């Protein structure tokens with residue numbers, strides 16, 4: 001008897017030691033949870049596995065306190081829907097025990113009926129509203145456990161379960177606060193980052209406004225696009241009529257980009273004879289072709305770490321277009337005559353005033369290159385679509401002129417500004433600038449620039465160009481060919497001067513193709529843009 005008594009005491013002690021050990025393991029698993037969701041799932045696991053409850057649900061009250069929800073399930077329950085016993089327990093702030101057989105016939109909430117439909121009728125359901133066990137005492141959710149009545153009462157009314165429940169509630173409250181604070185912090189950091197990005201972009205647009213002038217919506221949008229383009233390394237395709245500021249915009253993108261301290265290499269594809277363009281871009285090694293006495297780096301290599309600007313890309317010969325596409329796609333290029341490829345680390349900006357889609361249809365421009373170049377397309381507005389910017393531009397060009405020429409300050413009258421606003425500008429901002437330069441030059445010192453100082457539309461007969469050409473002295477001509485060449489050079493020089501070096505406009509005004517003009521300039525060694 002004594003022996004038997006000893007055995008059962010030992011067995012009891014062993015069981016309670018085992019239970020305590022289990023309890024510690026349970027506490028450890030709960031404490032290691034990092035989010036309220038993890039904690040709830042862990043709590044249900046323990047109740048099923050270690051406590052032997054077959055049916056357990058842990059519901060939480062979501063953010064705005066309106067809903068009771070279960071992790072990883074779509075269904076949720078309105079906390080004000082008293083017909084459901086879980087909501088009722090929360091609102092009454094007290095636990096409930098329901099006999100399932102009776103509850104099934106008495107409580108007609110469809111969700112509740114569905115949830116307990118499979119449970120044996122002789123079982124009981126315990127509903128325990130859970131709240132934080134600290135000074136805040138906020139409601140956290142509901143624990144619902146169903147099972148055999150005796151088993152349920154024995155376990156749930158034990159001090160061990162009370163300790164377990166207390167631990168779950170404490171940890172749940174602490175984790176909710178920590179996660180809430182963390183998500184608030186992340187939210188705050190995100191909005192601060194957004195604010196910083198917005199501020200930074202706004203400030204970049206403001207800095208750019210001293211260079212890319214104008215306050216029209218179109219120009220403000222353009223400055224915004226320049227900032228966005230500068231933030232990326234994408235190839236940019238600038239499209240717009242001649243003189244709209246494509247060159248200026250390309251430089252701004254480079255300056256404001258991460259490559260801003262690197263080189264900016266620019267080339268006008270229309271101004272270079274086809275044969276030279278390839279070696280200009282790719283470079284060559286010594287002996288690559290007759291006359292290649294020295295190896296020479298091309299612009300792609302020179303633009304390393306910076307930006308390569310290809311102006312008038314529409315004029316690039318087809319064979320070279322294919323080579324350029326390969327550089328863009330592989331990031332590698334091969335100088336003329338070289339055996340090995342080299343790596344190209346440059347950002348490409350291309351510009352054109354030609355409608356490239358039409359050139360694609362005419363098979364003069366590769367569609368694949370067009371799409372590759374246009375990763376970031378930017379269209380510049382013509383001046384006629386932003387006439388409101390003309391006064392600001394005109395005043396700025398007057399100031400520039402005076403500064404450049406060391407002249408005392410000149411002002412432009414509002415009548416002259418009105419006239420400027422009403423003119424046509426096929427050459428866009430460049431034309432306006434040339435017109436202002438001319439008007440400044442014609443205005444006597446100390447006098448305002450009035451309408452009379454402005455030349456007529458386009459290259460008028462009163463223009464200084466005609467005066468120069470008309471005054472050519474023919475009596476002294478001894479060598480006709482030479483005289484014709486000189487006359488031609490003088491006309492081209494004057495025309496380029498008038499159009500600020502723009503060969504497109506100069507060529508158009510002289511009725512010759514741009515390539516012909518470019519060729520003549522090269523022969524005559526005339527400087528142009």
Ligand SMILES: Nc1ncnc2c1ncn2[C@@H]1O[C@H](COP(=O)(O)OP(=O)(O)OP(=O)(O)O)[C@@H](O)[C@H]1O
Pocket residue numbers: 211212213214240241242243244245246247248249311352353429430433500502504
């Ligand atoms: N928004 C602007 N603010 C101030 N100056 C401008 C602006 N846009 C253009 N300009 C001036 O107009 C002239 C022409 O600009 P730019 O050379 O950039 O035009 P473009 O579109 O590249 O012309 P093209 O197609 O003929 O090469 C330059 O003198 C430039 O400084």
